[in-house]
Amino acid sequence: MTDVPGCMDGDWDVIVVGGGNAGMCAAIEAAEAGARVLILEGAPRAYRGGNSRHTRNFRCMHRAPLSVLIDRYDAAEFFDDLVRVTGGETDEGLARLAIGMSEECLPWMEAHGVRFQPSLSGTLSLGRTNAFFLGGGKALVNAYYNTAEDLGVTVFYDAQVRHVGVDGRRFTHVEVEHRETRRRIAGRAVVLAAGGFQADIDWLARAWGESARNFLIRGTPYNRGVVLRDMIDQGARTVGDPTQCHAVAIDGRAPKYDGGIVTRLDCVPFSVVVNRDGARFYDEGEDVWPKRYAIWGRLVAAQPDQVAYSIIDSQAIDLFMPSVYPPVAADTLPELARKLGLPPERVSRTVADFNAACGDGRFDPQNLDGLATRGLDPPKTNWARPIVQPPFYGYSLRPGVTFTYLGLKVDAGARAAGPTGPYDNVWSAGEMMAGSILGQGYLAGFGMTIGTVFGRLAGQGAAAHVA
Amino acid sequence: MSLDVGLQTDPETYGATATDEARRQIEICNACRYCEGYCAVFPAITRQKVFADGDITQLANLCHNCRGCYHACQYAPPHDFALNLPRALAETRAESWERLAWPRPLAQLFQRSGVALALALAAGIALLFLAVLGAAGQGRGFYAWMGHGAMVAIFLPSFLLPLAALAVSLRRYWREVGGARLHRRDLSDAVVAAGRLRNLSGGQGQGCNYEIGDRYSDARRWMHQAVMYGFLLCFAATVAGTVLHYGFERPAPYGFWSLPKLLGVPGGLLLTLGAAGLIWLKLRADPDLGAPDRWGGEMAFVALLLAVAVTGLALYAATGTAAVGGLLALHLGSVLTLFLLTPYSKMAHGFYRFAALLREAQIARGARR
Numbered sequence: 001m002t003d004v005p006g007c008m009d010g011d012w013d014v015i016v017v018g019g020g021n022a023g024m025c026a027a028i029e030a031a032e033a034g035a036r037v038l039i040l041e042g043a044p045r046a047y048r049g050g051n052s053r054h055t056r057n058f059r060c061m062h063r064a065p066l067s068v069l070i071d072r073y074d075a076a077e078f079f080d081d082l083v084r085v086t087g088g089e090t091d092e093g094l095a096r097l098a099i100g101m102s103e104e105c106l107p108w109m110e111a112h113g114v115r116f117q118p119s120l121s122g123t124l125s126l127g128r129t130n131a132f133f134l135g136g137g138k139a140l141v142n143a144y145y146n147t148a149e150d151l152g153v154t155v156f157y158d159a160q161v162r163h164v165g166v167d168g169r170r171f172t173h174v175e176v177e178h179r180e181t182r183r184r185i186a187g188r189a190v191v192l193a194a195g196g197f198q199a200d201i202d203w204l205a206r207a208w209g210e211s212a213r214n215f216l217i218r219g220t221p222y223n224r225g226v227v228l229r230d231m232i233d234q235g236a237r238t239v240g241d242p243t244q245c246h247a248v249a250i251d252g253r254a255p256k257y258d259g260g261i262v263t264r265l266d267c268v269p270f271s272v273v274v275n276r277d278g279a280r281f282y283d284e285g286e287d288v289w290p291k292r293y294a295i296w297g298r299l300v301a302a303q304p305d306q307v308a309y310s311i312i313d314s315q316a317i318d319l320f321m322p323s324v325y326p327p328v329a330a331d332t333l334p335e336l337a338r339k340l341g342l343p344p345e346r347v348s349r350t351v352a353d354f355n356a357a358c359g360d361g362r363f364d365p366q367n368l369d370g371l372a373t374r375g376l377d378p379p380k381t382n383w384a385r386p387i388v389q390p391p392f393y394g395y396s397l398r399p400g401v402t403f404t405y406l407g408l409k410v411d412a413g414a415r416a417a418g419p420t421g422p423y424d425n426v427w428s429a430g431e432m433m434a435g436s437i438l439g440q441g442y443l444a445g446f447g448m449t450i451g452t453v454f455g456r457l458a459g460q461g462a463a464a465h466v467a
Numbered sequence: 468m469s470l471d472v473g474l475q476t477d478p479e480t481y482g483a484t485a486t487d488e489a490r491r492q493i494e495i496c497n498a499c500r501y502c503e504g505y506c507a508v509f510p511a512i513t514r515q516k517v518f519a520d521g522d523i524t525q526l527a528n529l530c531h532n533c534r535g536c537y538h539a540c541q542y543a544p545p546h547d548f549a550l551n552l553p554r555a556l557a558e559t560r561a562e563s564w565e566r567l568a569w570p571r572p573l574a575q576l577f578q579r580s581g582v583a584l585a586l587a588l589a590a591g592i593a594l595l596f597l598a599v600l601g602a603a604g605q606g607r608g609f610y611a612w613m614g615h616g617a618m619v620a621i622f623l624p625s626f627l628l629p630l631a632a633l634a635v636s637l638r639r640y641w642r643e644v645g646g647a648r649l650h651r652r653d654l655s656d657a658v659v660a661a662g663r664l665r666n667l668s669g670g671q672g673q674g675c676n677y678e679i680g681d682r683y684s685d686a687r688r689w690m691h692q693a694v695m696y697g698f699l700l701c702f703a704a705t706v707a708g709t710v711l712h713y714g715f716e717r718p719a720p721y722g723f724w725s726l727p728k729l730l731g732v733p734g735g736l737l738l739t740l741g742a743a744g745l746i747w748l749k750l751r752a753d754p755d756l757g758a759p760d761r762w763g764g765e766m767a768f769v770a771l772l773l774a775v776a777v778t779g780l781a782l783y784a785a786t787g788t789a790a791v792g793g794l795l796a797l798h799l800g801s802v803l804t805l806f807l808l809t810p811y812s813k814m815a816h817g818f819y820r821f822a823a824l825l826r827e828a829q830i831a832r833g834a835r836r
Contacts, residue, residue: 135539
């Protein structure tokens, strides 16, 4: 792909802002319809693809076995799953559209270079609902860039869009910063697919509160919401709670940005979790981890210093997938507490109180075993087995932000709207408008579904507009 | 928080030794697992939580350097985790061949200055043959230039001694990776995996990411197959000649419709095509996704294979002309060099790789049970 700044000037039909999954789907659709397409990707080439780089699967409705997906997953069940995680915070029309179109998207993805593989080890429960990308999201991103290149799409990396020029209801141009020069590029239509604002810690702190400065960002450092902010300042209509972000509990030693999947930690249900002061604060065994990891992000965020510590003994160390970091280990609980920087006496007492409240029963790590504490506050309602066998292990936990909910409001054609109604030629797709459908919570693989469906719709709409 | 363990993502822990660096990267892979569908290495990783040195040696020899995982990796440089598993395993693999070779210094010498060594050796041996050739004169065909007895006296030990050295190395390998007694199923699994180069297929037959960046191509697998089957055909031709000579008292030269030629000519053509193809691909591939220190040695080995094939075909084409003497010297020189260097050159990779496939089949069978 060319990377000569001069080539940015041209007679562009469709300008796509953001080169992640949604932007690439839009670019491919528009180019296949005959449009001259320019992609402006804010990250350098090595980090292209936004948060899509870190994804691993695509949630997909299907009425019969499809590609790697087994059995069936119909629209009604899919929608029920969505309502359950969002607590009804979803635009039903858009949600049903995304679900309904997901089935035809999977073959489209395969036809455009994406390869799928059977469900990964340790994720067998997703084999029916989620199609895993061979090699993960970065392989998908690579496939789409190659397809786009073959279609004659032009891509610029390190191209940060600073302003989207809108005149009334019409998009006219973008102002883009590329290698310290700012330039104006005109186009006939624009697709905004530049993600959320979670990597802008100041914005996060203004929205959520100062404690957000202690949050870790699981994905790309390039999603700083510059384009979203610019559109909001121009009166674009928005959806989603501007103060909220989706945060899960991850290993506290993860890097500030871009730690991705390997920093997740699955030990909480088999542990006692204490805060900085050595006190428990929530039922660790409320449900299986895939249904609870998301609320633990908020729980940890509410603790002093936004940190917590998960403590297990040697009986539990092999019950969960290895995290990337080895646990802190010690032969006694006070020693473990000291290594973790926690008050040793308080931790010992917390664990002793927990152990004393554990009852008899069969421990079953795979299922809700009902092995609950008695007379303990807060209780642990499953997997409550005394923590007694050295060596003892500890992991620190911190909130890891995946995405933010605030986004642009779009219609069923992925078209964005301004203060006086829908824009003539502005579309939006991906994380940037996902708040319409995912008002709260998260459903694994659904972000890629939204990105693919609305990316394709946006590309089709933009191409039809300029045709 | 104080720690008594190094983190795999702390740059200070990177790359103390090739094995330690591979272990660091494998532990990150084991927490990610996105690459499971590419090849046998990733399912093998997921079977374990702790990786001893022998486990790393086994994984390194199981890796066929298809590079799919590198291009798919969200943690590849410039990411701080700096994952480049194809390179880490290539370096560990090359180091294991040097460590396990017997005698060891020969392997180290070849790996680091392969081209020079192979050239010098082939030229030296060819000169020796030229000197000897003058002395002979009984027999027909190329035996008119060098007697059959002399040829056997030189080549039989040159073939068997390197094989004996290799056997020592493979025994060491088997012990290091914790290999157990072989089952017939292990052998058939490994033969199929090697015969189809399954681990270069990208998992779905799309091939690897070798010569055209993150795009898939099956060219390397095809070229490698041409080399492997071409070499095996040439070897079969030699065996057929030996059987005809001793079993049926029909010494060379053989006509085109004889078994040695029917096996040898297609074999030589395949080997020529494959070796030339591999050289072309290697020149286009990114050396940083392999073991850059060993690039020369690897290239020398492929070039040597090409020399063996080309001189062999030329020798056949020159039958009855005065060029036979010189070509025979060159051909025998390159064949002898190839044989002698087998335990110390990239030629050894075939043996180690097959051992790794055997061990993998064995472990997978145990895991299924």
